[in-house]
Amino acid sequence: MRIIRTTGRSAKQFEALLALLERRGSAALDTVLPAVNKILRNVRHQGDSALLGYAKKFDGFDKTQNLRVTPEETASAWNELDPSLKEALTVASRQIRAFAKNQMPKSWRASSGKGLTTGQLIRPLDSAGCYVPGGRHPLPSTMLMTVIPAQVAGVRRIVVTSPRPARETLATAHLLGVSEFYRIGGAHAVGALAYGTESISRVAKIVGPGNLYVTAAKRAVAFDCAIDMLAGPTEIVVTSDLGTSQGIASDLIAQAEHDPEALAIFITTKEDLANEVLTEVKLRSRTNPIAKEALRHNGYIFLAASKEEAQGITNRLAPEHLTVDATADLDWVQNAGSVFVGPHSPQPMGDYISGPNHTLPTGGMAGVRGGLSVMDFVKLITVQEYTAAGLRTLGPKAIRLAEAEGLTGHAEAIRARLEEKGSA
Incomplete structure (x- = not known):
C-alpha cells in the first residue's frame, strides 16, 4: 500500500x-472467454454428458455422488452444526429477510386524469438460479443473500448451484428450505442454468458472484438468460x-x-x-x-x-x-x-x-446500479384503463402525436375506438 x-x-x-x-x-474476462465459450457450447449441445464431465474435472464430482443434493443431506448438515453457528445463521436470515420485505415494491392503481386509471402490477420471476461460490472459503452468507430476496419476491422455483458445498452451505440450504440444490460450479453450472440439461431445467435469471470463469460465463449467456450483474x-x-x-x-x-x-x-x-x-x-x-x-x-x-x-x-x-x-x-x-x-x-x-445485500456492483458499476435486491426477482407490469370520457379527452392528442410521427395506423386505431357506438 x-x-x-x-x-x-x-x-x-x-x-x-x-x-x-x-x-x-471486465477486461480480464476476455482472457478466459475462449475456454468459457467452449464449455458453454458443450453443455448447451451435449447436456448432462458434458456437464458431468466438467463436474468431474473441476468440482471433484464422482459417480458415487448424486448431482442433486438431497434433503436428507442438508438436514444432516444442519443437525451437525454448532449451536452458536445455527443461531448466527438464523439471526442473519431474519435480518436479511426483514430488509428484503421493506424493499419489496407494491402494486398500485391511481387516477392520472379524468377517465384514466394507470398503475403497476408486481409479479415474481418464474425461476431463478443462485450461484454460491465454493472455492477458497465456504460462503453460506452468499446463499442467504441470494436465496432470501428471491423467496421474498415470491419466485416459485429457486435453484442453487455450488461446487463442493461445505457443511455450512448445506446446512444453510436446510435453514432456508432450498429443495433444488446441485453440487456443481464454474462456467458449466452457469451453462446448465442458462440452457438446461436432462437433469437441470433452465432458469429465467442467474444471480450471485463467482470467479473469473463464472463471471465470463454469465456475460456470455446474458442474451439467452437474464443475469444480475458482472461481479x-x-x-x-x-x-x-x-x-x-x-x-x-x-x-x-x-x-x-x-x-x-x-x-x-x-x-x-x-x-x-x-x-x-x-x-x-x-x-x-x-x-x-x-x-x-x-x-x-x-x-x-x-x-x-x-x-x-x-x-x-x-x-x-x-x-x-x-x-x-x-x-x-x-x-x-x-x-x-x-x-x-x-x-x-x-x-x-x-x-x-x-x-442489506452483500452482492454488490464492482468495477465502477455502482455508478449505474445498486446491489442485488428483491427488484432483481420481480417484474413491473404497467397497466392503463380508459373510460369513454377519458378516451375522448386524451385520444385526439394521441392522434396528433401519432400523425406527427407518420404512424397512421396508430392514429386510426385510436380514431376507430372514438367512432365506435357508445363512445360518444
Whole structure:
C-alpha cells in the first residue's frame, strides 16, 4: 500500500491512476472467454454428458455422488452444526429477510386524469438460479443473500448451484428450505442454468458472484438468460478524516482478504492519519497472505487537498463498499454499492448480518446500479384503463402525436375506438 498525494509533483501520477481505476471492469474476462465459450457450447449441445464431465474435472464430482443434493443431506448438515453457528445463521436470515420485505415494491392503481386509471402490477420471476461460490472459503452468507430476496419476491422455483458445498452451505440450504440444490460450479453450472440439461431445467435469471470463469460465463449467456450483474474482485473505499487507524486498517484488510485482486483505497485530507493507517495496515496484514498481496498490488492511500476533492474522488471511483465518517456524509455520496456510516459500522457486518445485500456492483458499476435486491426477482407490469370520457379527452392528442410521427395506423386505431357506438 502506498500514499499518493493528489497535488504537487505526484498530481499527474494520481490523475493517471484515478483514470485507470475508473476504467477498471471486465477486461480480464476476455482472457478466459475462449475456454468459457467452449464449455458453454458443450453443455448447451451435449447436456448432462458434458456437464458431468466438467463436474468431474473441476468440482471433484464422482459417480458415487448424486448431482442433486438431497434433503436428507442438508438436514444432516444442519443437525451437525454448532449451536452458536445455527443461531448466527438464523439471526442473519431474519435480518436479511426483514430488509428484503421493506424493499419489496407494491402494486398500485391511481387516477392520472379524468377517465384514466394507470398503475403497476408486481409479479415474481418464474425461476431463478443462485450461484454460491465454493472455492477458497465456504460462503453460506452468499446463499442467504441470494436465496432470501428471491423467496421474498415470491419466485416459485429457486435453484442453487455450488461446487463442493461445505457443511455450512448445506446446512444453510436446510435453514432456508432450498429443495433444488446441485453440487456443481464454474462456467458449466452457469451453462446448465442458462440452457438446461436432462437433469437441470433452465432458469429465467442467474444471480450471485463467482470467479473469473463464472463471471465470463454469465456475460456470455446474458442474451439467452437474464443475469444480475458482472461481479469482479471485491472493492473497498474508506473516505475519512475522523476514523481511527486501527478501524480503517482493519476494514481495508477484511475486504482485501477476499481476493488477491481486491481493490482497497483510503482517502483522507489528514496526512498524520494517512501515515498511521499505512503503518497499521502493514502491521495487521503480516499474517494474512491474501490481504497482504492485494494491498501490495491494489492498495492506495490518496491524500486529498480538501474534503470536496476527497468526496469527488470517491464518487468517481463508484466503489462497491464505502465507509464515511457521519450521517451527514450521505448527502454527498452519489455512487456506491453499500455505505457504512461512522466508527461503529465495520464493513464485515454488512457481509453477514445487517440486512442489506452483500452482492454488490464492482468495477465502477455502482455508478449505474445498486446491489442485488428483491427488484432483481420481480417484474413491473404497467397497466392503463380508459373510460369513454377519458378516451375522448386524451385520444385526439394521441392522434396528433401519432400523425406527427407518420404512424397512421396508430392514429386510426385510436380514431376507430372514438367512432365506435357508445363512445360518444
